[in-house]
Amino acid sequence: MNALATLLAEATPLVWLVPLLPLLAAAVIAMRMLFCREHGDRQEPFTAGLASAAALGALILLLLFDLAALLNGVPDTLRAGEWLAIGLTPVGLSFALDAYGLPAATLVTLIACIALRFSATYLHREKGFQRFFLGMCLFLAGMLLIVLSGNAVLAFVGWELAGISSWLLIAYAWERPVATGNALFVFVANRVGDAGFLLGIGLAVWSVDSVEWAGLAGDGTMSALSARLLASGFVLAALVKSAQLPFTPWIARALEGPTPSSAVFYGSLMVHAGVFLLCRLQELLLQVPDMMALLVVVGLATALYGGLCALVQSDVKSALIFSTVTQVGLMFMLCGLGLFGLAAGYSGLHAAWRAYQFLLAPTYMQLVRRPAHPVPRWLARQRWLYTAALQRFWIEPLASTLLTRPTLALGRDVRALDEQVIDPLLGTPRGDQDVAAGVAATDALVRGHGFAGRALFAFAEWLQRIENRLLLSGDDAMMKPLRRIGRYADAIELLLEQPRYLMLMVMATLVVIL
8 A cells, every 4th residue: 555655646737737648639630630541430330439549638637636636645736837928027837736626627527528428429520629629638638727727827727628519519519600700709709708817817926926826815914905916816717618607698609610529528527617717816805805795695596597587598608607606606695605615525425416418409309208497477477577588687788888899999099090190190091092082081081989089089180280280381490309209109009909908908998887
């Protein structure tokens, strides 16, 4: 027994192989898709076998690590080296083999093994068979990095791998506009959470000079404001990834992918990534009571929302996904109450049960002899509530009205300002357009959108008066400073068009809204 314990302890540093195996399988599948001339049924056994073997190998390694933990314990964090530095803050290849990491990784790999075996038969002779298993291998590698990583940067790599594979598999039927549209919607919605994750990493480097999970709580000297800001970025990422209000609408659109991917992504595994992230941050969150209260409110509201919407769904997958939203909302409420261990255990049990239900969904109608339950009488009597649940409380149209349309309108107004004011101020040629075209363009600006359009037009008129009085006067003494101001304005415009500043504006907007 002692020899076995020693052998297992010596094998524990090989934990980096666990996420690497499915990543290598994805690379091999991608190379075969690019360079192999033969496609079709002949390639299916190799592709499915390779993906299943990678998942099974990772599962066997994790079971060995579980046995080592039972026999003599394992170190909470294993460091396999250092791979980059953010300023003076080192970022290591660290893996957390604690009471959260090991059980979660084992469950993730077990569910992935079952889903991959199921998919080999379910997707037989599908055109996208190779793409599906490529996406599943990428997803498994990403989820294993999320649950096993010992620092936020390595977890973010897994976070992005899971997001990219999600996008690939929602758009599995890429020839259908609905599938590609839903994939794009989900991808953009999840980028909001990614921005919060990046914000959390940046604030961690600035406030505690560490990105390790164990170091995010600080040494007790961090101010309440710094702790609140640091927690807010990661909490935003968790809310989006787990489809909590007001970010819930994306998860219903994600069901466009094949049933096995829905089972492991949104039914059982990825939807719980936000809960797992909160459990990792429990020492930090306990320092911010108002953030804990927010988790209770948002979790309870999401549970009520998901429960009501689930009662009026007419298809199996939609009913299951809203039931999942309800349960995950309750897990967020438990985290807000400080019951992180209970939330982690709850998420594991729920993930296993929901994976089984989703994989059973294609045969549900054959297995169930009785018709679906009708809408409860108490809900049918409340017609306004029934209609609201049927319309999913209009969250998505409301977000489009309050955020998407004003943002697009503001973009059109700014573009008009650029073409009609800034370019003439800098002397940029306007092609063969004459004064009449300029008047028509001004009319288009007058017909701007709301307050932003009127404000931009007033600013344009003011600049036009300056141009008429000074630029056309030919006074060189007045022209030089104005040209300098124009160059400054152009430089500021180019700077604000950079993606990092656009992302900063998005995050600022979300902070104001929340």
